[in-house]
Amino acid sequence: MKPVRRLISEAEIEASVIQLGRRISDEYRGKPLTVIGILTGSIMLVTDLMRRIDVPHKLGLVAASSYRGDATVAGALKVDLSELPDLAGRHVLVIDDIFDTGRTMSSIVERVKEFAPLSVKSVVLLWKKSRMEVAIGPDYFAFEIPDEFVVGYGLDLDDEYRHLPYIGVVESPVDL
Numbered sequence: 001m002k003p004v005r006r007l008i009s010e011a012e013i014e015a016s017v018i019q020l021g022r023r024i025s026d027e028y029r030g031k032p033l034t035v036i037g038i039l040t041g042s043i044m045l046v047t048d049l050m051r052r053i054d055v056p057h058k059l060g061l062v063a064a065s066s067y068r069g070d071a072t073v074a075g076a077l078k079v080d081l082s083e084l085p086d087l088a089g090r091h092v093l094v095i096d097d098i099f100d101t102g103r104t105m106s107s108i109v110e111r112v113k114e115f116a117p118l119s120v121k122s123v124v125l126l127w128k129k130s131r132m133e134v135a136i137g138p139d140y141f142a143f144e145i146p147d148e149f150v151v152g153y154g155l156d157l158d159d160e161y162r163h164l165p166y167i168g169v170v171e172s173p174v175d176l
Helices: 010-028 043-052 103-113
Strands: 003-007 033-039 057-065 078-080 091-099 119-127 140-144 167-170
Touching: 010 043, 010 091, 010 119, 010 140, 033 043, 033 103, 043 057, 043 091, 043 119, 057 103, 078 103, 091 103, 103 119
Parallel strands: 033 057, 033 091, 091 119, 119 140
Antiparallel strands: 003 167, 057 078
16 A cells, blocks of 8 residues: 555544534434435445434435546446435435545436435535536535545545545555
């Protein structure tokens, strides 16, 4: 594994997830809520955030991938919505690790709307505003980050680094 430069500490992530949980809880108190995690990168955020949302909610998971192997440039998006719970008449939060170009989140939000939810909003840990290719950004985010390839807290490079409790930048990720 290549060396990693820390960008966001474990303590900063924890504090931001607590804040996100409070904001989401306040908005959805008394409302039927389902959170949908986009696998695999969001799994750490989903589990930590679910513990911080203090209103009842259901969980769904979506398999989505646009990166293969050691790629650092997105390819064709593949999405599997077959394991979602019933979303009709519920408020839905789609959770992902990072909002980069926004194509993954935008595509999944549009597909989720086909299930007749009351509303659909998005939550991400990281937002690379400089890389956006869609018109609408995330509804909730913890950190805006520069255009660097990041790993840790669920984000990976060739399925490595996900275990790191912080967000870091891999030195020379293309040279792998």
